[in-house]
Amino acid sequence: MADFEDQSGSESEESLVTHRELQEAFSRGALKPGLNIVLEGKKKALNNVDGLKQCLSEFKQHLEWVERLDVTLAQASNIISPTLSQTPDKASPDPEDDFQREMSFYHQAQAAVLTALPQLHHLKVPTRRPDDYFAEMAKTDQQMQKIRQKLRSKQAAMEKSEKAKQLRALRKYGKKVQIEVLQKRQKEKATMLNAVKKYQKGLSDKLDFLDGEHPPPRGKKEGAGGQRVKKGPNAKRRYKNQKFGFGGKKKGSKWNTRESHDDVSSFRAKVAHNKVSGKAGKKGFNKRPGKKMRQKMKSRAG
Incomplete structure (x- = not known):
């Protein structure tokens, strides 16, 4: 209650002061009709040079330049x-x-x-500043330690993210290489199976696919100069030649020639017409009878 009474008393005093000011202004003729008081103009600022110099001399300290800089x-x-x-x-x-x-x-x-x-x-x-200069920092060591830890955590997160990106890129590249290798293996397998089928059907007599050698594609049997490329023996033939040696020409070895036809020195008439005398001749004529003859002989004996 006492505080309320003090507050009401102060408000009444303020209202009395304002009434007095209004009465004085009315007596001077300063009050004019309307809600606003029209100001006559801005107050002109005075350039009091002497007062400013006096204030400056009061707080000015006469120090050396090295202290003021x-x-x-x-x-x-x-x-x-x-x-x-x-x-x-x-x-x-x-x-x-x-x-x-x-x-x-x-x-x-x-x-x-x-x-x-x-x-x-x-x-x-x-x-x-010398190398061993020590100065008190504006921020405390604990605050700087927190800042360092935050920076380190950010740097670690960035490194982790970069490493994850690199791993993803490597995985993508590894998958791509793996797919290419699998496709290449499947293609080689299909080529080999096709060559085996051709060999089994007798369409080809080459086994180059066993040695990893692939025959040149069709339409490219000519060399750089337009000449036909001469092929050598296949891998199987080369391996046998290396192991057993080359036995010479086999095909066409029994064909007659002009010289062999004219040469009759090794001809024996008795041998050629089975006229050899002695036991050897008898053995030559002691031939087994045919099937019909054997059946007749069996029927006669029975």
Whole structure:
């Protein structure tokens, strides 16, 4: 209840203050008809140079330059931008162009560094960080450890994904090669079976398919010069020749020739007409009778 009474009292005081201000404004003639108060104009800002200098002297600290490291330069004139239409000595970047604005900041900072470095060297202040330099980081070690772990987990996930992609690609390639090998084997098997069938039917007398040698396709029996290619013996014949030796010509060995026909030195008339005397001759004439004769002989004996 006490808080409510205090709040109501403060509201009544505020309302009295506002009534008094309204009465004073009415007595001055500042109140005009309407809901809004028309302002006469903006308040003019005063450039109090002496007051500003006095405030600056109050908080300004007279320190050496090495403690302040402040460098004040004019606008850098070596701004290189192909979109600038002004001359290099009087170049001013367009504030609406983000690229020109950022390049002007960069060149201004570069000019300031080039101006400050000789002064630091003159004061024998090192400008390069030594190898054993230690500085307190803005982030704690635990936070950096979490970041490292997160980066490592991301890198491991990326490596795992890349490895999985490579395995999938290898599997696809392996399947493709396997299919090609199976197709090749099936084709060779079909070719061999076809050659075996031809050999069994007597359509071919070659066994080159047993040695893995395939005969040339039809229509390609001629050499490069258009001459007919002479074929040698097949694999089976070559193997037998290597094992048993070449026995000479067999076919046509009993054919008569002009010389063999004229040569009668080995002719024996008695041998040729079975007129050999003695036991050998008797044996030659003691031939077995025929079937009918044997049956007659059996019937007579019976």
